[in-house]
Amino acid sequence: MAEFVRVTGTADVQPGHGMVAEVNGKTVAVFNVDGAFHVVDNTCLHRGGPLGEGEVEGSVVTCPWHGWQFNVATGACVNNPSGKVQVYQVKVEGSDVKALL
Numbered sequence: 001m002a003e004f005v006r007v008t009g010t011a012d013v014q015p016g017h018g019m020v021a022e023v024n025g026k027t028v029a030v031f032n033v034d035g036a037f038h039v040v041d042n043t044c045l046h047r048g049g050p051l052g053e054g055e056v057e058g059s060v061v062t063c064p065w066h067g068w069q070f071n072v073a074t075g076a077c078v079n080n081p082s083g084k085v086q087v088y089q090v091k092v093e094g095s096d097v098k099a100l101l
Contacts, residue, residue, distance in 0.1 A: 004091060004098040007039055011095065018061060018072075020052035023101060028052070028088065030097060031072040033059050038072040039099040041086040045077060051085070 007021050013032040020042055021030050029042040029052030038059075042052050049065030056062075060078060062069050069078035070085055077083035089100040 002100050004089075004100050006096045007090075007099045008097050009095050010037070010092060010097055013037065013097070016056055018052045018054065018056050020050055023099070026101060028099065028101075029054075029061070029072075031056055031061060033072060036073075037090050037092060037097045039088040039090050039097070040070070040072055040075055043085070044068050044070075045080070045083045045085060 007023050008030050013019050013030050015032045018031040021028055027042045028039050031038045044063040046066050046068045049063040051061050054061040054064045059073050060069050061072050075085045075087040091098050
């Protein structure tokens with residue numbers, strides 16, 4: 001059963017940036033969009049690039065390998081409307097970012 005687990009600290013992801021986190025054997029990407037945190041699967045649908053290492057502009061991350069773009073809030077792929085990465089429900093408790101994994 002899925003439960004909220006700590007993914008990272010709020011201070012670990014600066015606004016406009018992302019990071020990769022390993023949680024319970026799952027690799028996810030964590031993004032801070034103007035103080036709102038988002039957690040998605042880290043793997044780009046195109047060729048498996050690490051989304052958490054991509055450039056963030058607004059709510060869109062660009063995969064560092066081949067430039068595919070994803071909305072970090074919805075998971076929707078900008079380049080391929082039929083594509084979508086998994087998005088996880090997030091809550092902040094104190095200084096912890098938690099996701100429902």
